[in-house]
Amino acid sequence: MTAIDARALPFAHVLPLSASLSAEGHLALGGLDTVALAAEYGTPLYVFDAATLKAQCRAYLDGFRAADPSSQVLYASKAFLNRPFARFIAQQGLGFDVVSGGEIEVLRAAGVDLATAYFHGNNKTPAELHLAAEAGVGCVVIDNLGEVALVEEAAAAAGRTQRVMIRVSPGIDGHTHEKTTTGILDSKFGLPIVTGAAEEAVRLILASPHLEFRGPHMHLGSPIFETDPYVLATELLAEFIADVCIGKLGAEVSDWSPGGGFAVAYRGEDEAPAIAAYARATVGVMQREADARGFSMPRTSVEPGRSIVGRAGVALYTVGARKDVPGIRTFVSVDGGMADNIRPAMYGSRYEALSAERPLASPEETVSIAGKYCESGDILIKDAHVPRFHQGEVVAIPTAGAYQLAMASNYNLAYRPAVVMVEDGAARLMRRRETAADLMAMDID
Amino acid sequence: MTAIDARALPFAHVLPLSASLSAEGHLALGGLDTVALAAEYGTPLYVFDAATLKAQCRAYLDGFRAADPSSQVLYASKAFLNRPFARFIAQQGLGFDVVSGGEIEVLRAAGVDLATAYFHGNNKTPAELHLAAEAGVGCVVIDNLGEVALVEEAAAAAGRTQRVMIRVSPGIDGHTHEKTTTGILDSKFGLPIVTGAAEEAVRLILASPHLEFRGPHMHLGSPIFETDPYVLATELLAEFIADVCIGKLGAEVSDWSPGGGFAVAYRGEDEAPAIAAYARATVGVMQREADARGFSMPRTSVEPGRSIVGRAGVALYTVGARKDVPGIRTFVSVDGGMADNIRPAMYGSRYEALSAERPLASPEETVSIAGKYCESGDILIKDAHVPRFHQGEVVAIPTAGAYQLAMASNYNLAYRPAVVMVEDGAARLMRRRETAADLMAMDID
Numbered sequence: 001m002t003a004i005d006a007r008a009l010p011f012a013h014v015l016p017l018s019a020s021l022s023a024e025g026h027l028a029l030g031g032l033d034t035v036a037l038a039a040e041y042g043t044p045l046y047v048f049d050a051a052t053l054k055a056q057c058r059a060y061l062d063g064f065r066a067a068d069p070s071s072q073v074l075y076a077s078k079a080f081l082n083r084p085f086a087r088f089i090a091q092q093g094l095g096f097d098v099v100s101g102g103e104i105e106v107l108r109a110a111g112v113d114l115a116t117a118y119f120h121g122n123n124k125t126p127a128e129l130h131l132a133a134e135a136g137v138g139c140v141v142i143d144n145l146g147e148v149a150l151v152e153e154a155a156a157a158a159g160r161t162q163r164v165m166i167r168v169s170p171g172i173d174g175h176t177h178e179k180t181t182t183g184i185l186d187s188k189f190g191l192p193i194v195t196g197a198a199e200e201a202v203r204l205i206l207a208s209p210h211l212e213f214r215g216p217h218m219h220l221g222s223p224i225f226e227t228d229p230y231v232l233a234t235e236l237l238a239e240f241i242a243d244v245c246i247g248k249l250g251a252e253v254s255d256w257s258p259g260g261g262f263a264v265a266y267r268g269e270d271e272a273p274a275i276a277a278y279a280r281a282t283v284g285v286m287q288r289e290a291d292a293r294g295f296s297m298p299r300t301s302v303e304p305g306r307s308i309v310g311r312a313g314v315a316l317y318t319v320g321a322r323k324d325v326p327g328i329r330t331f332v333s334v335d336g337g338m339a340d341n342i343r344p345a346m347y348g349s350r351y352e353a354l355s356a357e358r359p360l361a362s363p364e365e366t367v368s369i370a371g372k373y374c375e376s377g378d379i380l381i382k383d384a385h386v387p388r389f390h391q392g393e394v395v396a397i398p399t400a401g402a403y404q405l406a407m408a409s410n411y412n413l414a415y416r417p418a419v420v421m422v423e424d425g426a427a428r429l430m431r432r433r434e435t436a437a438d439l440m441a442m443d444i445d
Numbered sequence: 446m447t448a449i450d451a452r453a454l455p456f457a458h459v460l461p462l463s464a465s466l467s468a469e470g471h472l473a474l475g476g477l478d479t480v481a482l483a484a485e486y487g488t489p490l491y492v493f494d495a496a497t498l499k500a501q502c503r504a505y506l507d508g509f510r511a512a513d514p515s516s517q518v519l520y521a522s523k524a525f526l527n528r529p530f531a532r533f534i535a536q537q538g539l540g541f542d543v544v545s546g547g548e549i550e551v552l553r554a555a556g557v558d559l560a561t562a563y564f565h566g567n568n569k570t571p572a573e574l575h576l577a578a579e580a581g582v583g584c585v586v587i588d589n590l591g592e593v594a595l596v597e598e599a600a601a602a603a604g605r606t607q608r609v610m611i612r613v614s615p616g617i618d619g620h621t622h623e624k625t626t627t628g629i630l631d632s633k634f635g636l637p638i639v640t641g642a643a644e645e646a647v648r649l650i651l652a653s654p655h656l657e658f659r660g661p662h663m664h665l666g667s668p669i670f671e672t673d674p675y676v677l678a679t680e681l682l683a684e685f686i687a688d689v690c691i692g693k694l695g696a697e698v699s700d701w702s703p704g705g706g707f708a709v710a711y712r713g714e715d716e717a718p719a720i721a722a723y724a725r726a727t728v729g730v731m732q733r734e735a736d737a738r739g740f741s742m743p744r745t746s747v748e749p750g751r752s753i754v755g756r757a758g759v760a761l762y763t764v765g766a767r768k769d770v771p772g773i774r775t776f777v778s779v780d781g782g783m784a785d786n787i788r789p790a791m792y793g794s795r796y797e798a799l800s801a802e803r804p805l806a807s808p809e810e811t812v813s814i815a816g817k818y819c820e821s822g823d824i825l826i827k828d829a830h831v832p833r834f835h836q837g838e839v840v841a842i843p844t845a846g847a848y849q850l851a852m853a854s855n856y857n858l859a860y861r862p863a864v865v866m867v868e869d870g871a872a873r874l875m876r877r878r879e880t881a882a883d884l885m886a887m888d889i890d
Contacts, residue, residue, distance in 0.1 A: 083888040099819040102858030105881035123765040123778035123817035188776040188815040320568040331633040333568035370633040372568035413547030436550035443528040
């Protein structure tokens with residue numbers, strides 16, 4: 001490694017913490033040359049930086065425990081999960097927010113203590129609820145009135161008492177993308193407070209012999225770059241706890257959760273609030289409200305996903321075709337695209353790109369970085385300011401850790417990418433690249 | 446089966462041709478009760494109707510061969526492909542439009558004659574081009590200038606002459622979704638005629654010892670509900686053939702293709718043009734232009750995908766949670782969603798829904814049919830006019846054959862659905878449902 005300060009790298013604040021320059025002047029992650037990683041594992045390749053993951057887990061634990069020492073940090077598995085990754089996250093002291101039977105099965109296969117798992121979802125199936133009860137999932141977050149009876153039935157069948165929270169819909173707009181805002185009333189998620197549905201759910205839970213009510217949960221959407229929506233929603237939750245749960249129904253409230261949705265910078269100019277700011281807007285407000293309203297501060301659980309894993313991941317691609325349409329646009333195509341990262345096509349998400357071979361090279365032109373899939377919408381970055389990439393050059397797209405592999409498809413019968421974790425000069429293959437045999441494994445002739 | 450005329454079913458013109466009522470009054474496909482299929486294979490379940498597939502393949506062969514007896518019909522594999530399905534399509538007399546090494550491998554595993562395959566894509570990798578040459582892919586459709594040398598090199602390495610076409614960009618707007626329009630100049634696809642790039646490509650091909658130039662190809666996007674864009678683009682292609690390929694460069698032009706993009710009705714009120722209308726707007730126009738300009742009519746290849754497979758597929762789901770937000774919206778959740786069908790979230794695609802148990806039931810309310818995945822955008826149908834579905838009811842969403850399973854993901858670690866083909870009272874499992882073990886097959890501890 002050369003002695004260059006990593007902060008001198010372009011886009012340093014969206015690259016993983018371990019980003020540096022290799023002896024060859026290439027982008028290095030975890031002390032490893034990314035061009036060499038691309039040569040060894042092929043592209044598209046997803047590289048996760050253990051140092052960034054550990055630092056983010058630690059920052060959440062410290063940031064929220066400074067505000068509430070009993071705080072739990074639950075990793076939102078839907079951002080990215082596989083078996084070795086689950087084990088890694090558990091080793092950092094985090095629990096899990098899970099949303100399906102598949103996520104529960106992966107945690108179980110990873111040997112994770114399922115008591116640390118909170119099960120979410122607007123339509124958990126009876127089979128999934130039975131699996132959760134049998135596997136010992138710590139808490140089920142009930143999302144609608146009909147679910148109370150389903151969870152009671154599953155808990156009774158498993159012969160256990162199931163801890164439950166309720167997800168309330170506070171009626172707050174998180175000011176994020178229409179497709180990912182969830183705190184508003186017009187949402188498939190959660191029990192509205194204003195309609196009385198949340199109160200009715202608590203009443204039903206208290207009357208269910210195998211359910212133990214723990215408290216309310218909310219989630220405003222993702223990513224949320226402002227803290228005001230958390231303040232407003234936490235105030236509403238505190239009022240609900242004081243007036244309805246405790247005051248009206250006589251329930252004990254031992255837990256609460258402001259959910260997740262914490263933002264992360266994707267581009268050079270993005271600024272995401274600090275974890276301490278999120279903690280103040282949630283735990284701080286709940287503490288103040290608890291004091292003012294005279295109830296005991298419940299334990300806080302938060303559910304970061306994107307903000308744990310987003311920045312830790314970098315996608316590496318190899319440049320292929322170049323197409324110049326004079327006066328209109330230049331397209332530079334890479335060997336991945338919407339099959340491994342559907343976010344630009346789906347949400348209009350914006351990214352940066354830099355050369356892994358020449359990370360310090362200055363921008364020379366404005367091009368669109370296109371994927372290789374047969375669809376015009378398969379453009380990874382529109383109007384990227386980049387050096388003139390040559391055919392075969394390895395390009396890095398930072399902030400690739402969240403909701404890319406998680407939503408990856410085999411569109412065009414693409415093989416989903418290999419994934420490596422890097423740390424202190426060592427790479428560990430965490431997921432191998434798919435093969436044609438994998439694509440056909442479910443086919444029956 | 447009862448004697449009811451299938452046309453009496455609601456949404457009859459978007460359901461498969463074999464749709465009827467079972468003895469129990471349920472929706473039947475291929476003579477099989479869909480409620481029984483859902484019970485046997487579980488939900489979400491994708492059912493493909495062999496009769497519709499056969500009829501559509503036949504209609505394309507007949508419709509285009511009536512206009513040009515030498516016409517080839519190539520199935521656009523990206524709409525949906527697996528091993529048994531490839532074999533089925535080949536048995537109907539169609540060739541294949543393929544866009545990746547993965548699709549080539551599946552055709553090869555299915556025992557399909559790869560001479561019937563045309564290889565497309567804006568960024569075919571060198572590895573894919575070598576695979577195509579070695580596997581004997583019939584024609585490579587060159588998309589950009591740099592690709593000429595790559596195809597020449599792959600053909601030389603395989604010791605064969607490779608037939609090639611060029612994909613030209615005619616500069617015509619197909620008036621479809623921004624993400625799926627491809628005929629305009631501002632597209633990653635194709636060699637523009639107006640900039641001289643298409644001409645240069647032909648010149649380079651003619652100078653390449655292992656390449657045999659066959660003619661031009663275009664593709665306007667998908668789905669295209671009008672025929673005028675085809676007429677205009679075909680006229681431009683004819684001019685290019687006459688003036689540039691033949692007149693200026695002295696090339697022989699044995700083949701041409703207007704691509705695909707032919708529309709299909711997704712909802713009750715949709716009207717897609719007849720195949721004969723598409724044939725008139727393409728083959729008819731090319732024939733007229735060939736006569737007028739004095740060149741021999743080249744052989745036509747068309748590439749329907751959506752219009753072969755879209756209507757043949759029906760997705761079956763089981764109803765779960767119901768959430769009423771008084772005065773705002775009612776959400777009825779099913780056990781699938783954006784993981785198996787991302788089209789509503791991605792393109793705003795609209796669908797119909799009917800009860801598989803009570804297909805003749807009249808609409809009673811307006812609800813949103815929500816998926817089960819943890820994202821607000823996971824709504825399959827906004828404002829569906831439907832009977833009041835009960836928990837556990839099997840719901841059918843027609844026109845599910847194209848670009849749903851093809852783009853399916855394991856988001857939320859969902860298991861991708863099972864797929865059955867039905868015909869004459871028999872069901873054949875064509876793809877089994879994924880399991881937790883499948884999800885972890887690539888994981889390395």
